[in-house]
Amino acid sequence: MSQSDRKSRLEELAPELLAELTETTHERSRELPALEGAENGVVMRFAPNPSGPLHLGHARASILNDYYVRRYGGRYVLRIEDTDPRRVDPEAYGMVQEDIAWLGLGITDVVYQSDRLDIYYDLCRKLIELGGAYVCVCESERFRELKLKGKACPCREQTVEENLELWQQMLDGEFYEGDVTVRVKTDLTHPDPAMRDYSAMRIVSEPLHPRVDATVFPLMNFSVAVDDHLLGITHVIRGKDHIANTRRQRYIFDYFGWKPPVYRHYGRMGISGVVLSTSGMREGIESGLYTGWDDIHLGTLRAIARRGIEADAVRNAMVDIGIGETDISFSWENLYAKNKELVDPKANRYFFVPDPVEVTVEGAPRHEAHAALHPNDPARGVRTLATAGRILLPRADIEGRSMVRLKDLYNIRIAQDGDVLRVTYAGDSLDEARREKAPIIQWLPAETKLPCTLLRQDGSLEGFCEPLVAGEADNVVQFERIGFARIDSVDGGRVSAYFAHR
């Protein structure tokens, strides 16, 4: 039985259930797979590196973790991973907080790794005492060669006492950057070369860390393992680029006898059409190619917010994508659909006339048009546009046409007389316009209009919009027949809008 058959059968048998049928098939948010051992609540984390504002990649990680914290209850730790002074932008601390607020993440705790250096030092010493780490003074290149052959470097044979002494010298500033590193003792014959004796601590003397006076810093595998344990993290959802790190961190959990969290690694998400790399964005901003971190060509959250995409649309899109291990390509189309769902019921409708042609409609009566602010919500009222015949029309929509209907106004005939356009009044009849298959287009009175620029990723559109748009700053509106746009600014009577999507 086909779906429509079923539906009509149901209508015969139990019409009262029909509403339920259509209801349940419509709005139902997706349920992601259950997390093992999460029944009594979870402690999860979002751990960005403060090198710039958050982008769509961060959005996936943070929203997926947020989703499970909401689902199971518990705590959500924001852990700022600022252990590499080279990759810390002091301004990013604030930007990350702003972006998190925008996303609406349910963060319950905030920790900065740069506040916890003493903890890492202490546990590093303990790890050395346990024989789980040694201080390596080999050149990194030399170590790499040995490692690939599965061979130990001489430092590996040092006694615990020797290692502790070297470690103390490291802390005392007796080494220079690059001369020494603390390695976790794993297995030099491990089939995966990525597992062999990785680094846990190193010296960074340049640049200075913006928050803390130190030169010895942990590498992420060490600080992450330590913090995941100390903060009581129960579940970790992150990208599969961390699979090897998860295995490396397991060594530290094992040395200390800690129980590791449950991990889930989702696949790589390719995002096209925007710039995502922090360095690429920074260079572009410095060279003037981009206007700032919220330039619409960037994949930052502030950039897509500027384009009128709502945080919940991003959230819905990310939950929809889920935690699958397959590599995927992020779909702007799907994001826009989620956003339209949110924005369409809210957005007021206005006319925007790009690339305008000003004409006089011969024989036109004085007329006042009333157009609904929202066609599905008459209670919102109307915009009133009065004209005596001088109007603005979108060039592309009248080219090659002999008759069009001006929406909520009247019909016009267009004749091309050499270079001159002759536009004449052609009555008020909507039926006639329909009969002649005249398109219904937007227009503006020549006397009442606001200059407006519609900025899009692939270039901007100049034109005019209704005066009422001035009151929509920061809102998303729908320019009829063009699409949704966020009114970014209204300066000195000039409107600047960012195109969101159709």
Next chain:
RNA sequence: GCUGCUAUAGUGUAGGGGCCAAUCAUGUCGGCCUUUCACGCCGACGACUGGGGUUCAAAUCCCCAUAGCAGCACCA
């Protein structure tokens, strides 16, 4: 090169031996509705990477191939 992960319509997803000639969303196309090419409604289109096996039965389990991705940093 070594190690590992993955493979369902254009995109995202469900499905983990029979209920699958495969779900839902998005998209595209057509229709209805409509003073927007919006919204809503109806319909159509469109996929189990390939090859072997196991089994009465495979999208689902196993092997191989192929492809994509990740890691092999004193980055996170």
